[in-house]
Amino acid sequence: GQQLNQSPQSMFIQEGEDVSMNCTSSSIFNTWLWYKQDPGEGPVLLIALYKAGELTSNGRLTAQFGITRKDSFLNISASIPSDVGIYFCAGPGSGSNYKLTFGKGTLLTVNP
């Protein structure tokens, strides 16, 4: 089946720093989604990308849908302690609009 390779697995940064994480796929995705999961909670959608080359921002978050449709990145600028959590990329698998495939996540720790 389709797989999403997400990196890095974890990041430990100082408050105020910018951070970048990315996802690559062995096959084309038509939609890229970025979720954040806080401890003890379910993932919450941060940004959705629907078009190759699309660059979308949500506050301090910026995500891009790669031109090849096989990759995406998420940037967080001026990190704050509440950015701590696990960030997942996801997308609907081939032949399905609803069956999401998830990356293994990037654990972000922000040191105040």
Added chain:
Amino acid sequence: GAGVSQSPSNKVTEKGKDVELRCDPISGHTALYWYRQSLGQGLEFLIYFQGNSAPDKSGLPSDRFSAERTGGSVSTLTIQRTQQEDSAVYLCASSLGLVGEQFFGPGTRLTVL
């Protein structure tokens, strides 16, 4: 309005026992999904319900796993004869129709001893 709720939040069981996990989707959402999240892993799709259509069970890992959705609302995920490898967080999500944003519940953490 209320989000997706799941119960219990935590379940500890002995190997070989059956367990039932419950999901209450957001009112009016016709689509409901179950995912499994093992430690350090991303979410793994299990099953999908949409309205009165036959569910997509393609992600269920074995025939010990089954799910029902009664009245187009509440769903129950049942795991029979639990094994230690079933230990994980089971997450439920719902959405407005086929391609709407999936809203996740807080999950049920299952531990099989």
